[in-house]
Amino acid sequence: MMEGAKRVQGISTSMIRKMFEMAQKMKGREVISLGLGEPDFDTPKSLCDEAYKAMLEGFTHYTSNFGIPELREKLAEKYTRENGFEVTPENVMVTVGACEALMITALSLFEEGSKIIIPSPSFVGYYGYASLTGCRVVDLITTDEDEFEVNPDTLNEVASKDISFMLVNSPNNPTGAVISEDKVKAIAEIAEDNDIWIISDEVYEKIVYDRPHTSFGKYYDKVITIGAFSKTFAMTGWRVGYVIAREDLIEKMLRVHQYNGVCAPAFAQKAIANVLDTDMAFVGEMVSEFRRRRDLVVKRLNEMNGISCVKPHGAFYVFPRVSGTGMDGEEFAMKLFDDKGVVVVPGGAFGPENEGFIRISYATSYERLERAMNLMEEFVNENKR
Numbered sequence: 372m373m374e375g376a377k378r379v380q381g382i383s384t385s386m387i388r389k390m391f392e393m394a395q396k397m398k399g400r401e402v403i404s405l406g407l408g409e410p411d412f413d414t415p416k417s418l419c420d421e422a423y424k425a426m427l428e429g430f431t432h433y434t435s436n437f438g439i440p441e442l443r444e445k446l447a448e449k450y451t452r453e454n455g456f457e458v459t460p461e462n463v464m465v466t467v468g469a470c471e472a473l474m475i476t477a478l479s480l481f482e483e484g485s486k487i488i489i490p491s492p493s494f495v496g497y498y499g500y501a502s503l504t505g506c507r508v509v510d511l512i513t514t515d516e517d518e519f520e521v522n523p524d525t526l527n528e529v530a531s532k533d534i535s536f537m538l539v540n541s542p543n544n545p546t547g548a549v550i551s552e553d554k555v556k557a558i559a560e561i562a563e564d565n566d567i568w569i570i571s572d573e574v575y576e577k578i579v580y581d582r583p584h585t586s587f588g589k590y591y592d593k594v595i596t597i598g599a600f601s602k603t604f605a606m607t608g609w610r611v612g613y614v615i616a617r618e619d620l621i622e623k624m625l626r627v628h629q630y631n632g633v634c635a636p637a638f639a640q641k642a643i644a645n646v647l648d649t650d651m652a653f654v655g656e657m658v659s660e661f662r663r664r665r666d667l668v669v670k671r672l673n674e675m676n677g678i679s680c681v682k683p684h685g686a687f688y689v690f691p692r693v694s695g696t697g698m699d700g701e702e703f704a705m706k707l708f709d710d711k712g713v714v715v716v717p718g719g720a721f722g723p724e725n726e727g728f729i730r731i732s733y734a735t736s737y738e739r740l741e742r743a744m745n746l747m748e749e750f751v752n753e754n755k756r
């Protein structure tokens with residue numbers, strides 16, 4: 372078997388994918404997947420109509436590598452107006468989803484051997500970007516005691532002048548944590564004191580319940596902001612994201628992007644530009660349904676023996692501690708799937724010191740979630756240790 376290049380040998384196929392594939396194979400048996408990270412809503416019809424219209428208008432070819440001017444302008448206005456820091460169209464580059472934005476950031480800025488702080492738990496992709504570029508990961512453990520927010524005191528202990536970058540993700544995958552404005556400010560100050568660049572992944576910015584989202588760019592200028600429409604408009608398959616950064620950095624990223632993503636789909640860019648400042652009531656409706664589901668899941672989990680779950684302020688995940696059942700996250704997830712057909716992801720997939728946890732995505736219907744919670748409760752009672 373061919374081993375592949377050294378740079379991919381340290382990257383494992385995502386545990387989430389593995390669980391998903393396992394679930395797909397279970398034909399003829401009811402499987403409830405609480406494993407995947409995308410809204411279960413359809414993309415709003417208005418966007419689909421705009422995309423069709425754009426295709427007929429000829430938005431079916433390459434666009435500028437930077438993205439179409441209308442979208443860059445709209446994004447610059449949005450950030451300046453809503454997110455509290457000044458952005459010009461020249462600071463924006465449209466990418467093939469947030470993943471490409473993260474990848475080109477890594478490939479164009481991370482030097483082999485540079486140190487990068489990654490909070491744990493984190494989106495699994497971050498470890499992949501660090502590994503591909505030969506970066507050294509400095510773990511920053513976040514805990515359920517702190518509701519999984521990055522704790523500035525803990526950051527102070529690991530931060531130093533020889534660290535080049537820090538990744539942050541609020542609202543967070545896999546915990547749903549939203550970092551409060553005070554803490555965003557404190558974290559930005561520590562980064563500034565140590566001259567650490569912040570890469571702030573804000574793809575869930577619109578999915579917040581009882582705490583507002585704060586951009587790191589509001590308090591610090593050495594910030595690369597990553598965004599996307601994937602989650603906000605339930606359009607993961609359209610592949611449109613973006614990076615916001617200083618112009619000199621955008622120029623470096625362009626060197627990779629021009630040979631990698633090239634451009635996000637033209638009709639998708641145009642459709643988004645056309646709806647971006649219209650009233651997208653869809654988002655509010657989706658978020659209020661997510662809130663209802665979050666409340667259900669958190670309540671039900673905390674009623675189960677041996678499980679404790681923080682009530683998160685954003686995204687559509689919860690990250691309960693299951694170690695009180697006597698099982699670690701991996702055993703819990705595997706056995707739960709075998710016994711009850713419910714798919715969850717072991718916490719260990721999201722970085723060190725998460726073995727006692729699982730991730731549950733509540734991006735599935737309320738009725739199915741109720742059924743999954745009933746099955747999980749039965750499972751916990753049948754496996755008392």
Ligand SMILES: Cc1ncc(COP(=O)(O)O)c(C=O)c1O
Binds near residue numbers: 572612
């Ligand atoms: C934190 C985080 N960042 C980035 C992404 C990737 O988003 P996109 O589909 O826009 O590439 C995801 C997807 O799950 C995510 O959870």
